[in-house]
Amino acid sequence: MDSGLDRASPSSRIRRALWPGLWIPVVILLVGSALSLSVAQRIASQTEALAQQHYHLQHRTLVHLVLDHLYRHGNDVSLLKVPLAKAMPKHLSLRIDTLERHTKKPLLKLGSIQAPLTRQALRSELDIDGNRSMVTTMPDAQLLKAPAQNLRWLVLISGMALTLLAFVLSLYLCWRYQRQRTLASSHHKDLKTQNQKIANLNVEKLALRQALNDSENRSRDLINLTGNLIAELDDQGQIEYISALAADMFRQAPSDLDQKPFQQLVVLSDQQRFTECLEAARADQDITQADLTLAGENSEQPVPVTLRLKALTDPVRGLIGFRLSAQIKTRRAD
Template sequence: MDSDLSDIPDPGPRRPVLWPGLWGPAVILVCGVILSLLTARLASDMAHQLAHQHYQALHQSLVSQVVVHLARQSQADDQLQELRDTLATGLHDGISLRIDTLERHTKKPLIQLGSARHPAGNDALRTELQTNGRQWMVTTWPDSRLLASPARRMGWLVGASGGMITAVATLLALALCRQAARKDDNGRRLAGLNRIADQRITNLQVEKNVLRQALNDSESRSRDLVALSGAIVSELDEQGQIGFVSAQVADVLGLAPSDLINRPFSELLAEPDRERFYQCLAAARQETTLARVDVNLLHRSAERTVPAVVRVMVLKDPIHGVTGFRLSALNIANGYNG
């Protein structure tokens, strides 16, 4: 009978399980990595092409400068020196330049400039020139890092950016999965608690029905005992007014119980016995024990009285003190000498 919803046990921590929807972050991660690599490769190729186009533009610019100088100058050493100085001033870092004359059968160049430490021979550009009846060969070749560095930097930049975006998206998806997992776990816990609470409520309902049946049995037993005793049983308030009276009053005094509610019990006594009844109530209040007095009860017929023995017991409340009295009046007309 001590069931209480407050003592519902906690189901405790559940066994670790995989978060729901983990395929989402996995797809984002795989697709993000693949797209980042492909984009980085395409960006690297584009950067390489742009670097190569830039190198071609630089080559054409150098060739134009050579054409201008050779068109108005001879092959004198001092004039070649002036051309060398002009080209050295405008030569881009990482590019080497060589000028040969096709009229000589020699491997020694007329002019050779440049700072390419790792020349890329496969990317060398050559241009033949004819000025003033002479043939020239202008050759340039870039440093391998001049073409590879922009492509490498662009590839790393795009790849790192894609990787960061993929990582952020994956983390967000994982956070959503974790939140969904917590909601599912809380839902399962609440469902478990609801099942336990429902069981407890069912048990409480059963206990309530048992208590109600026991109370009904107790009331029925009390009514039966009152009926079998043949006595008038009544409850009075602190002023002695009737709050309840048993049905035996109709058999003994010929009065209906409903007509006596809220009436002083002393009205049912013969005038000479009323003072002794009040003294009995005072004794019961003072001694808090069972008090007894012999009285004559007034029958509905005014000319008739019924001798009875009245027993009084005080009703006390721990907070308010005396709240009333409970009494029984037993007819002694049949020779009772209690």
């Protein structure tokens, strides 16, 4: 049993060491190399064929030039040297021989080449007024072979460079994928622990929400049981919250009083005192007190109260509002 585990261990280590999708870079390298070789060879063949056609065209052009000058100058080959020298392309030699007598000395020879291609030489026979001559052109390797060879290497190097770039990029993607798999496996292990923690936090959250709701209900009940009117104002003195006692005192729902100035609930004769109370709370940052009379638009009769007011401040924004309590005064029996 131990030996079986030992045999399995190296293979499992090898599988873990190999990145997933590693066959893709290998395929890219092989296919890219094969395509680069094939395209380079095909383009080189086409380039060489075009060079051959161009060479044939140059030969015919030179032959026509020789014919034209011989016709105009009465077969005087010596006059051909200057115009042919101007028209001669690079990497090409030209030779004119007479066919009237057997001699190896040419009538005219132009151009010098370093690597002549004897098998690619072209010959054209001329017969002008009974004078027969042979025009021979011979190309250099730089004219026919070099362009194709240079283009072959250019395409091959470019193709291999692109192949290697794609190979490296695919290897990098495989490495990234393997890294992501490793991280995903690690995250998956942590996910179960985190889910359990989240479940515990949700239970605690429900318990805290229930406790908060209970506290809110308790605070609301205590406010209602005190018999005092409780309100919160913004920094301009407008109502942001008012307790349910407002419905009994002013015959208006608390929601109808939202965003209304609290000063409108104070009788006209006491509004100046209410304003002074606000200013004192804003300046002293302490609880201020004033005896006022409250009466809403729908109130049946004014209600005298003892108003306690406290300014609310924030370290950043400064004054943010006021909190007030209005205790109804009990009337003495006559």
